[in-house]
Amino acid sequence: MSHSPSEENYLKSIYKLLEQGRNRVTTNELGRILHTKAPSVTDMIKKLHKKGYVEYTPYYGVSFTEKGRLRAKEIVRKHRLWETFLVETLQLPCETVHDIAEQLEHVHSEELIDALDRFLNHPETDPHGQFIPKK
Ligand SMILES: [Zn+2]
DSSP, rough: OOOOOOHHHHHHHHHHHHHHHHHTTOOHHHHHHHHHHHHHHHHHHHHHHHHTSEEEETTEEEEHHHHHHHHHHHHHHHHHHHHIIIIISSSSOOHHHHHHHHHHOOOOOOHHHHHHHHHHHHOOOOOOOBBOOOO
């Protein structure tokens, strides 16, 4: 199954909001974060629901299924490992690595990410101090 970047960006945004200790997010919040109008957000959420990634109740909000949570966790893990690599190994400035990691996180190779994690000696946090999810 292929995962378009925008689908992955939705999953990642939901993950980041839920990471703050909540159990659901609203479509309005997602629209704000992703700079997307409400009808498009709703369309994507319905698509993610069909694929089994989210539970969605209109006017109440969106939460992850276990499948969605695991998928989003992998994307966030990749993003934060790449940021760590870019800062620690390539010594790029902290402020610039987020945009680069946004692109790299969509590369799908479990082998590459596992190798990156080993190379970095299994870091716990990224350069911004955010927790890197374990595999
Ligand atoms: Zn980042």
